Amino acid sequence: MTFPLLAPNLDDLTKDPSVAAAWLADYGPKLAVGSGRILLIVVVAFLVRMVARRTIDRLTKGASNDRTPTLLRPLRERAPQALGQLVSERREQRAKTIGSVLKSITTFAVFGLAFILVLGQLGIDLAPILASAGVAGVALGFGAQNLVKDFLSGMFMMLEDQYGVGDVVDVGSASGTVEAVGLRVTTLRDGNGTVWYVRNGTVQRVGNSSQGYAVAVVDLPLGYSANVEHASEVIGTVATAAVAQEPLSADVIGDPEVLGVEKVTPETITLRLTVKVRPGRQWAVQRALRGKIMAALDEAGVEPPFGRQNGRA
Numbered sequence: 353m354t355f356p357l358l359a360p361n362l363d364d365l366t367k368d369p370s371v372a373a374a375w376l377a378d379y380g381p382k383l384a385v386g387s388g389r390i391l392l393i394v395v396v397a398f399l400v401r402m403v404a405r406r407t408i409d410r411l412t413k414g415a416s417n418d419r420t421p422t423l424l425r426p427l428r429e430r431a432p433q434a435l436g437q438l439v440s441e442r443r444e445q446r447a448k449t450i451g452s453v454l455k456s457i458t459t460f461a462v463f464g465l466a467f468i469l470v471l472g473q474l475g476i477d478l479a480p481i482l483a484s485a486g487v488a489g490v491a492l493g494f495g496a497q498n499l500v501k502d503f504l505s506g507m508f509m510m511l512e513d514q515y516g517v518g519d520v521v522d523v524g525s526a527s528g529t530v531e532a533v534g535l536r537v538t539t540l541r542d543g544n545g546t547v548w549y550v551r552n553g554t555v556q557r558v559g560n561s562s563q564g565y566a567v568a569v570v571d572l573p574l575g576y577s578a579n580v581e582h583a584s585e586v587i588g589t590v591a592t593a594a595v596a597q598e599p600l601s602a603d604v605i606g607d608p609e610v611l612g613v614e615k616v617t618p619e620t621i622t623l624r625l626t627v628k629v630r631p632g633r634q635w636a637v638q639r640a641l642r643g644k645i646m647a648a649l650d651e652a653g654v655e656p657p658f659g660r661q662n663g664r665a
Contacts (some may be wrong), residue, residue, distance in 0.1 A: 364602065390473050397466035404458040411453035414425060450510050499536070501553035506535035509552060515560050520632055522559035523550055565605060568637040570625040571614060572645060574657030578621060583654045584610050587625055590648040591641055595627060600640055601631040608641075618658045 357600070448452075462535035471478055510533070515521045519530045521540070526544035540548040570591075574583055594600055606628030614624035625645070629637045650656065 377403060386473050390470050393466050393469045393473070397462050401459055401462045404462070405455050406455050407453050408458070412447040446510055446516060449506075449533070453535065465570070483556065486650060498551075498553055502536040502551050505552040505555065506533070506538075509533065509538075510535070511553075514558055514564075516563060518632075519560055519562040521561065523555045524557055525554065526550055527559075561634070563631055566629050566631050566634040568627050568629050568634040568641065570627075570638050570641050570645065572623045572642070572649070573620040573657045574623060574649070575657055576617075576619060578620060578655040580613060580621060580623070581637055582650060582652070583623060584612065586648055586652045586654065587623060587645050590645050591625055591627065594641060594644050595637075603629050614615065 468478060471481070515530055515538075516533055517530055521527065521530055523538070523540070526540050526542065526548035528540040528546075528548060530538065531541050531547070532539040534552075536552060538550045538551060538552060542548065572583075572587060574580070588608065588610045591610075595604040595608055604627055608625055608627040611624045611626060613621055615622040625641065627637065627641070
């Protein structure tokens, strides 16, 4: 049931009470019923929105208490436990972002439907409005393609957990540690401390150094005439002893492996050592092993690179 928007002329109502009485007699019940229905629609819309938002809040709680929020349990999580406290921050940010999207979609759907129902109660023809909204939506879609692309890419990144807070990633245009992941922009901080804001829609590939495990690669240059076999034995012995002790033992999850000669130049021979480590810890392990092994090679009398010989002369 709908009711008319237009009442008789105000002058007619004030000059002739019978006109007002007749109008109220004819349209008063419709006006009361229509107003009641509009009020009911608005109240129900607010109640549905409130219940939906509270439900989403419950589903996103728990990340700060070191447990996976209910909303994220059906989704795959690739966060390495090596991140420690950052795992909770990562989960919390991921849950809040997905929850905020769900809240926005819920609000738009509920109030949009309520608005259409109210217009129907007012007796307004919805066909022209819906047609205009469709045209406006198409125009907005063309004009905001990049924005829509950023949001969709960010949503899939969140759902698939491609990377999160604390991960060390290479997104092509920039690389560094992830500080924040939003639906439109990902924030990275590189090794020099520069903060990079990368639009999610521009990310074509992602290299994540913080998932599963990492490999610490240590290249060690030697003099061209150095005894490679002896140097390999020294490297293997020192590396094995080093990773068995703190603090490296907490980061290393595999045995060191001396791969042998990696590169030969007229001045140097480069030997390569690799060891499997916890994600994100490869650089610290590389630096520590390189320092210990270079000192051990020097003590063992292994010929240093040509440049170092000149430097000591």
